Amino acid sequence: MRVSAPGTKKPARKARKRTDEIAEAIKRTIMEHGLEPGDRLPQEKDLIAQYAASKGTVREALKSLEVQGLVRIRTGPGGGAFVERMSEGRAMSLLGNYLFAKDVTIADIYELRKALEPLVAVSAMDNMDESGFRRLEDIIAVYDHEARDAGERWQQRMAELDFHTVVAEYSDNALLSFQCRFLQRLLKDLAVCRDIYLQPQPILRQRGIAYQRELIKAMKAGDVEVVRSIISEHMIHAEQQMLTLEATLEHRFIDESS
Amino acid sequence: MRVSAPGTKKPARKARKRTDEIAEAIKRTIMEHGLEPGDRLPQEKDLIAQYAASKGTVREALKSLEVQGLVRIRTGPGGGAFVERMSEGRAMSLLGNYLFAKDVTIADIYELRKALEPLVAVSAMDNMDESGFRRLEDIIAVYDHEARDAGERWQQRMAELDFHTVVAEYSDNALLSFQCRFLQRLLKDLAVCRDIYLQPQPILRQRGIAYQRELIKAMKAGDVEVVRSIISEHMIHAEQQMLTLEATLEHRFIDESS
């Protein structure tokens, strides 16, 4: 089952600019011919001939498709435009652009995480294998001990998020998995979170590690309900921590500025 | 609180192509100067001078930013590149491009909807006003009666999704609201869903309408738990319907082809 071709709107809206017309046209041919990643598009000079446009115009059209993650352009003999799948990184980056101005709060993110992380963990359970569990253990090892400096402390916070990223990777619900990993990335990128993570305050690592070890055990045992409840509790706990530290930060800021 | 500037990666990665360098540079100036939508960027000729690049190169850079939803370009006197916020439509379209090849199933979508729609309804409750409720009633009116033909049946299915879109609009959790509306859009765009919606089979409208009227009543009463449980049940019911009809479709397909 596939999402409908993004260019398949019924009333083919007027793209007054030649560049956009050509970009749409190329996109349509990709969709209609069901071209797969790696498949080759006509070369620049052929597109110029085909659409009776100038080099610059065609290049702008290709640039548009490139940014949309639909094609990739290579130089050299045998080069040209090739159909490409948008990378997850680009998808998250573009979505980040959209959310940039939207004032997303920590509470907003955790409202979603509390709902979704239990789901993704459960859906990942069935697909977890030995190497998956090993990856999780390796990540736990990063924050298995007290951090010596701010740099290591930050690394540990990142690793704690990576733990959940790995779990999400094993879900076969692409939508759910993407969403969870995006939320994790948001936590890494949010300016306020950075400040929180850098605070010297100990974040009760032990408790987090305990949750995660229990989680691994429950996943291995295939105990759905336990997995769900562990993650739920873990998320509630993590949110409280973040919000508390955030409040502390604001307090300090007020104290200092007064 | 803001999502970190998307271009704020620490190791400013090498953008070997001049076009990409310039696009990154412009993006950085937008972010660093905290430019707001409507603010003006240097004109083409100034950018050409500033980056010592040709017209074509600068234009490709601007095209890239335009596709990313960061700028908008206007011709004519006083024209040029202006800072812009990515529209929700573009964000969804780009995300759709990413998901295009990912084999998203109806079950995947409803796994998320079952978790998120109750949340978004509850978070929308506080912000609902008279005009909001009126919008909901107007939508219900669209499928208040038996459809006369396939076209109207289709309109009704779309309106049923619109109902939830309006609810989501009233949530102040931008992340949650966007996610719910995206899932609704996905249901509108999925090829399989289109087939399902077009089936002459009655979809038990009455039951759906009953849910939604109860929901409005509960929202007006401010009864969080009731709102939550109504939506939960409604989602479970809707999913079952969709999956049943999907199975029916596949069955018919098998019958016909045998």
Added chain:
DNA sequence: AGATATTTGTTCGTATGTATT
């Protein structure tokens, strides 16, 4: 490894289209 051919990437000059006044 180096030379070469192929294809994209960049530049410049010019002409056309479009919105403002």
Added chain:
DNA sequence: TAATACATACGAACAAATATC
């Protein structure tokens, strides 16, 4: 309506990258 200021489009020449021999 006309003049102006800007983006949009064209075409030819040259530079850079890269696969092939």
